[in-house]
Amino acid sequence: DAKTTQPPSMDCAEGRAANLPCNHSTISGNEYVYWYRQIHSQGPQYIIHGLKNNETNEMASLIITEDRKSSTLILPHATLRDTAVYYCIVIETSGSRLTFGEGTQLTVNP
Amino acid sequence: SAVISQKPSRDICQRGTSLTIQCQVDSQVTMMFWYRQQPGQSLTLIATANQGSEATYESGFVIDKFPISRPNLTFSTLTVSNLSPEDSSIYLCSVEGGGGDTQYFGPGTRLTVL
Numbered sequence: 551d552a553k554t555t556q557p558p559s560m561d562c563a564e565g566r567a568a569n570l571p572c573n574h575s576t577i578s579g580n581e582y583v584y585w586y587r588q589i590h591s592q593g594p595q596y597i598i599h600g601l602k603n604n605e606t607n608e609m610a611s612l613i614i615t616e617d618r619k620s621s622t623l624i625l626p627h628a629t630l631r632d633t634a635v636y637y638c639i640v641i642e643t644s645g646s647r648l649t650f651g652e653g654t655q656l657t658v659n660p
Numbered sequence: 661s662a663v664i665s666q667k668p669s670r671d672i673c674q675r676g677t678s679l680t681i682q683c684q685v686d687s688q689v690t691m692m693f694w695y696r697q698q699p700g701q702s703l704t705l706i707a708t709a710n711q712g713s714e715a716t717y718e719s720g721f722v723i724d725k726f727p728i729s730r731p732n733l734t735f736s737t738l739t740v741s742n743l744s745p746e747d748s749s750i751y752l753c754s755v756e757g758g759g760g761d762t763q764y765f766g767p768g769t770r771l772t773v774l
Contacts, residue, residue, distance in 0.1 A: 584762070593752050593765035594703065596661065637702075647693070647718070648754075648763055650703040 554638045559655040562632075568625040570654050572638030575619040581642050583614060585623045587634040588653075594637065597623065628658045662687055662755050664766035672772045673743050680739045681769045683753035688733035690756065693763065694726070697750040706751075709736050743773045 555573040562568040574583065584599040598605055598612045600621070605612045611624040625632055637653040663686040673679050683692065694706040706726055707717045715728040729737045740747055750768045 582761075591750065591768070591770070593664075593754075593767045596762050596764060599762065647705045647708070648703070649705075652702055 554640055554651055556636070556638055556651065556654045558652060559657070561657050561659060562625075562628045564630060564658050564660050565627055568628040568632065568656055568658070570623040570625075570636050570638075570656060571620065572623070573620045574638070574640045577618050577640050578642070581640045583612065583618075583621050584639045584641060584648070585610070585612065586637045586639065586648075586650075587632075587656075588637070589631075589634040594650075597636075628656075630658050630660065632656065633658045661762075662689060662764045664753060664755060664764060666751075666753060666766040666769050668769060669767065670770040670772075672774060674774055675743055675745065677743055678739055678741045679743065679771055680737050681751050681753075683736045683738070683766055685734045685755050690733070692730065692736045693754045694728065694736075694738045695752045695754065695765075697752065697768070699748065703752065706738070740771065743771075745773045747771060748773045 582599050582601050585597040586594040588594045598607055598610050600612045600614050614621045635653040635655050637650050639648050665684045667682045692709045695703045696706050697703045705718050706721045707715045707728055709715045709728050709730040711730045711733050725741055727739045750770050752765050752768045754763045754765045756763055
């Protein structure tokens with residue numbers, strides 16, 4: 551599975567959009583980009599995933615560049631409860647192990 | 661998405677003993693996974709457990725230390741044997757569910773070894 555690179559930490563003001571970047575320059579054509587988050591000491595929570603096209607759900611939007619070498623997770627209106635570690639993971643197929651990097655610690659400030 | 665519960669939620673154990681962690685899912689799933697999260701670190705996969713076959717362990721994890729059972733499609737256990745303080749971690753199970761390839765995680769079991 552391709553390796554991902556994320557900034558170790560980011561800050562965001564409450565009510566503003568949080569844009570979390572992820573680089574995955576070695577991604578192959580059949581690998582998906584997944585985003586999870588982990589609020590302190592809880593189990594990771596699935597957020598969103600995509601292959602080529604941009605995706606949106608009730609939690610977030612995922613923007614994948616045309617060359618697929620990077621992506622951005624967007625939380626449109628961040629709240630204090632969005633403070634968490636966000637993990638960007640690239641995996642190929644069903645049953646693949648999730649390889650967690652260090653993620654990005656997002657802190658939403660009042 | 662699948663709803664996953666784990667028991668116990670936390671425990672404090674003495675060195676040399678064992679702890680068995682249960683993972684229960686509200687629907688039948690083929691693949692279940694066990695992860696460890698050491699203090700201040702990210703998650704590491706211990707093993708993959710499929711019903712009807714032996715668990716597949718990742719490098720650095722062995723069956724004698726982390727025996728796994730998978731008796732049916734909704735349940736699995738992970739035992740952490742011969743505990744040492746280095747085993748103090750959060751242990752999490754996950755499943756592929758919801759009709760797709762996405763993995764969903766349980767709330768975790770926080771183990772402290774004295």
